[in-house]
Amino acid sequence: MRTPGRPKSESSLGEDVAQRQEGPITTPGRLKSESSLGEDVAQRQEGPITTPGRPKSESSLGEEPAAVGHGALSLKDVTLTYPTRRGAIHALGPVDLDIESGEFVAVLGPSGCGKSTLLKLASGLLAPTTGRLTLGGQPVLKPSRRTGVVFQKPLLLPWKNVQDNVLLPATTLGLPMPAARERAAALLKLVGLDGYAGNYPGELSGGMQQRVGIARMLLPDPDVLLMDEPFAALDALTREALTLELQRIWSQQRKSVLFITHSIPEAVFLADRILVMSPRPGRIVEDYRPGLPRPRTLETLGDAAFNAACHHLRRHFSHEAS
Ligand SMILES: Nc1ncnc2c1ncn2[C@@H]1O[C@H](COP(=O)(O)OP(=O)(O)OP(=O)(O)O)[C@@H](O)[C@H]1O
Numbered sequence: 104m105r106t107p108g109r110p111k112s113e114s115s116l117g118e119d120v121a122q123r124q125e126g127p128i129t130t131p132g133r134l135k136s137e138s139s140l141g142e143d144v145a146q147r148q149e150g151p152i153t154t155p156g157r158p159k160s161e162s163s164l165g166e167e168p169a170a171v172g173h174g175a176l177s178l179k180d181v182t183l184t185y186p187t188r189r190g191a192i193h194a195l196g197p198v199d200l201d202i203e204s205g206e207f208v209a210v211l212g213p214s215g216c217g218k219s220t221l222l223k224l225a226s227g228l229l230a231p232t233t234g235r236l237t238l239g240g241q242p243v244l245k246p247s248r249r250t251g252v253v254f255q256k257p258l259l260l261p262w263k264n265v266q267d268n269v270l271l272p273a274t275t276l277g278l279p280m281p282a283a284r285e286r287a288a289a290l291l292k293l294v295g296l297d298g299y300a301g302n303y304p305g306e307l308s309g310g311m312q313q314r315v316g317i318a319r320m321l322l323p324d325p326d327v328l329l330m331d332e333p334f335a336a337l338d339a340l341t342r343e344a345l346t347l348e349l350q351r352i353w354s355q356q357r358k359s360v361l362f363i364t365h366s367i368p369e370a371v372f373l374a375d376r377i378l379v380m381s382p383r384p385g386r387i388v389e390d391y392r393p394g395l396p397r398p399r400t401l402e403t404l405g406d407a408a409f410n411a412a413c414h415h416l417r418r419h420f421s422h423e424a425s
């Protein structure tokens with residue numbers, strides 16, 4: 104199905120900074136109505152996620168500590184060097200970054216500049232070589248339920264059905280199962296997969312599998328969503344549908360999001376703030392806020408402001424596209 108009145112934009116949401124030959128904008132999947140997730144099944148039944156202690160003020164002047172939301176992610180002077188047999192690889196930083204609770208931040212940067220490294224640090228999968236990371240004012244020392252991660256491939260267990268794949272974090276985190284099952288069902292509805300709980304990953308399309316990955320990420324009700332090119336492996340149609348769905352999910356749940364992508368239009372469409380990284384070792388060379396109104400629709404792709412923002416960002420990558 105094609106989009107009626109497709110805007111005259113050169114942009115496609117899946118358009119890569121280095122590959123601008125992707126297909127045309129097409130009609131998204133249906134947008135869902137309000138979900139019962141607003142009630143937050145897991146939180147209702149398990150009690151709230153443990154509130155981190157009050158953050159310490161950065162100031163030594165005795166001022167009132169600033170309030171830090173649960174989803175506030177902070178990196179101070181963070182670097183990461185990989186030790187390898189052929190010597191150290193300085194992959195990232197130094198990076199200083201503060202993401203506010205509920206902010207949608209996209210990261211753009213050339214291949215190999217350290218984007219995935221940044222995401223792994225934020226998730227606690229990697230420890231920084233130098234510097235400090237905090238989430239909600241508390242140090243990030245290891246992976247926790249406070250962060251949900253989605254990678255380019257959803258990495259589902261093929262021998263488990265959709266419901267059990269979504270429930271994996273409940274198993275690993277020891278969450279109460281009845282509440283988790285109820286939440287899994289609500290999340291499958293949220294991502295448009297109600298009716299597929301009993302199917303196996305091999306019976307699903309790539310886009311459906313990625314939706315399962317998103318539902319699984321959301322199961323423990325994390326404070327921050329870390330997404331590493333989650334739609335890059337999908338066809339343009341599915342990618343566009345999931346981009347719209349992610350916007351809808353975010354607008355309902357208002358989690359902090361760190362979203363890595365190679366697509367300038369995807370970054371501008373989804374995020375309020377776009378970080379551009381330099382080649383390795385990746386540093387943040389621009390922190391850009393286009394200020395586009397929400398909600399964004401396919402019509403947004405034709406807006407002058409949208410295209411101006413894409414144009415502004417593309418200057419960083421013009422050598423890649425040529
Ligand atoms: N486990 C590792 N050991 C050694 N070097 C690594 C390791 N992981 C990544 N690197 C190196 O660190 C640099 C940054 O890698 P990273 O995966 O973060 O880049 P990226 O920006 O995500 O790239 P892409 O856009 O291609 O996904 C690269 O030079 C890569 O070769």
Ligand SMILES: [Mg+2]
Nearest residue numbers: 218219220331
């Ligand atoms: Mg990467």
